[in-house]
Amino acid sequence: MSTVPTPAWRPAEGERRARDLFASTFRTAPGGTWSAPGRVNLIGEHTDYNGGLALPIALPHRTYAAVARRDDDVVRLVSAQEPSGVHQVRLADVAPGTVTGWAAYVVGVAWALRQAGHDVGGFDVAIDSCVPSGAGLSSSAALEASVGVALDASFRLGLAGGVDATGAPTDDAGRALLADLCVRAENEMAGAPTGGMDQAASLRAREGHALLLDCRDGAVRHVPFDLATHGLALLVVDTRAPHSHVGGEYAQRRAACEDAARHLGVASLRDVADDARGDAWALEALAAAPDGAVLVPRVRHVTSEIARVAAFVDALGSGEPAAVGPLMDASHASLRDDYEVSCRELDVAVDAARAAGALGARMTGGGFGGSAIALVRAADVAHVADAVAASSAAHGLAAPAFAVAVAGPPAA
Ligand code: ADP
Ligand code: MG
Numbered sequence: 001m002s003t004v005p006t007p008a009w010r011p012a013e014g015e016r017r018a019r020d021l022f023a024s025t026f027r028t029a030p031g032g033t034w035s036a037p038g039r040v041n042l043i044g045e046h047t048d049y050n051g052g053l054a055l056p057i058a059l060p061h062r063t064y065a066a067v068a069r070r071d072d073d074v075v076r077l078v079s080a081q082e083p084s085g086v087h088q089v090r091l092a093d094v095a096p097g098t099v100t101g102w103a104a105y106v107v108g109v110a111w112a113l114r115q116a117g118h119d120v121g122g123f124d125v126a127i128d129s130c131v132p133s134g135a136g137l138s139s140s141a142a143l144e145a146s147v148g149v150a151l152d153a154s155f156r157l158g159l160a161g162g163v164d165a166t167g168a169p170t171d172d173a174g175r176a177l178l179a180d181l182c183v184r185a186e187n188e189m190a191g192a193p194t195g196g197m198d199q200a201a202s203l204r205a206r207e208g209h210a211l212l213l214d215c216r217d218g219a220v221r222h223v224p225f226d227l228a229t230h231g232l233a234l235l236v237v238d239t240r241a242p243h244s245h246v247g248g249e250y251a252q253r254r255a256a257c258e259d260a261a262r263h264l265g266v267a268s269l270r271d272v273a274d275d276a277r278g279d280a281w282a283l284e285a286l287a288a289a290p291d292g293a294v295l296v297p298r299v300r301h302v303t304s305e306i307a308r309v310a311a312f313v314d315a316l317g318s319g320e321p322a323a324v325g326p327l328m329d330a331s332h333a334s335l336r337d338d339y340e341v342s343c344r345e346l347d348v349a350v351d352a353a354r355a356a357g358a359l360g361a362r363m364t365g366g367g368f369g370g371s372a373i374a375l376v377r378a379a380d381v382a383h384v385a386d387a388v389a390a391s392s393a394a395h396g397l398a399a400p401a402f403a404v405a406v407a408g409p410p411a412a
Pocket of ligand 2: 139140141198
C-alpha cells in the first residue's frame with residue numbers, strides 16, 4: 001500500500017495518451033486535444049442546489065479528449081477508463097433515455113449544445129483521464145467540460161474563449177453558458193440530479209485561485225489560494241469507499257430542501273441564509289411541520305454552511321489561511337450530524353487526519369464515500385497520510401489513495 005500522493009499527469013502526457021488512443025481506435029489523427037480538470041470543493045457542500053455559495057478549486061488532475069469532427073451526425077466514442085469498447089450513436093436519434101452509461105455524459109453535451117441552437121454535428125472522440133472516477137472529485141464534470149471545450153473549438157461555437165497568461169478564462173460569460181449545458185447533459189441525459197458547482201469549477205476556475213461561486217445568480221469571484229507560501233498543503237484522501245446509494249440519497253436531500261423552502265415561502269434556502277434575523281425563525285417554523293424532525297437539521301446545515309463559505313473566504317483574505325481549519329471541522333460535523341451524508345470511511349479519515357496534526361479536515365463532494373480533505377503543514381503531508389492509511393486499515397476499511405491539491409487551470 002502506498003501513501004505517497006499520486007501526482008497528476010503532465011498535460012503533454014495526458015494529450016499524448018488521448019491522441020494515441022484516438023489513433024489506435026479510429027486509425028487517423030484527431031483534429032486536436034482538449035482537457036478539463038476535476039475539482040475539489042474547499043467548503044460549501046450541498047449548497048449549490050440551494051442557491052448558496054461554494055468554493056471549489058480546479059485540480060491539476062484532468063480528463064483529456066482527442067476529437068475530430070465528422071461530416072455526418074455520427075458520434076463515435078472510446079475511453080481508456082471504460083472497457084466496453086467503441087460506442088456509436090447518431091445525434092438525430094438522441095433524446096433523454098436513449099443513451100446510457102458513460103456515453104451519456106459525452107453525447108449529452110453535444111445534445112445540450114444542439115438543444116440550445118448550436119450547430120454541432122458528428123465527431124469522433126477518445127478519452128483518457130487521471131481524475132479518479134467516483135471519488136467525489138468530479139470526473140463526470142471533467143468529462144463533460146473536456147468534451148464541451150473540444151466541441152466549442154471543433155465547431156467554432158465561440159463560447160469558451162481561451163485562458164490568459166494569469167490562468168484566467170478570457171470569456172467567463174461564454175463559459176457560464178457552456179457550464180449550464182454540461183449540467184443539462186448530466187441532469188437530463190446521464191440522469192444525475194447534480195447542482196452546478198462541478199461544471200463551474202472545471203470551466204470557470206482560475207489557476208492559483210479558489211472559485212467563489214454564488215449559485216443564486218451564477219456570479220463568480222476568484223479568491224487567491226496559495227497554501228505553499230504559508231507552509232501549508234491540502235491533502236486529498238480518496239477513501240475508495242463503495243457508494244451505491246448516492247443517487248437516491250442525493251435526490252432525497254434535494255427534495256427535503258425544496259420542501260423546506262416551500263414550507264417557509266422562500267424561493268430557496270439561500271433566502272434564509274441571507275435573512276437579517278438569522279435562521280432561528282425558519283427552524284422554529286419547520287419544527288412545527290409534519291416532517292420537521294428531518295427538515296430542521298437539513299436546513300440548519302445549509303444555512304450554516306453558506307455562512308462558513310463566507311467566513312472561509314474572509315480567512316483566506318486575512319492572510320492567515322490556517323484560520324480556515326476550524327471552519328472545515330465545523331463543516332464536517334454539520335454534514336455528518338445534520339445533513340447525514342458522511343460515512344464511516346470519511347469519518348475515520350477526517351478523525352485520523354486531525355489526530356495526526358491536520359489543522360482542519362472535512363469530507364468533500366456529495367458524500368456517502370468519495371474523498372476527504374485535510375489542511376496540513378507542508379512538512380506533515382506524509383505523516384498525516386500514513387496516519388490516515390493506518391487508521392483505515394485498523395478499522396478494516398479499504399486502503400485510501402492520496403493526492404496533494406493545488407489550484408490548477410480551467411478547461412482549455
Ligand atoms: P465523480 O464525478 O465524483 O467522479 P460521478 O458518479 O458523478 O462521480 O461520475 C462518474 C461517472 O462519470 C463514471 O461512472 C463514468 O460514467 C463517467 N466518467 C467519468 N470519467 C470518465 C472517463 N474518463 N471515461 C469514461 N467515463 C467517465
Ligand atoms: Mg460527478
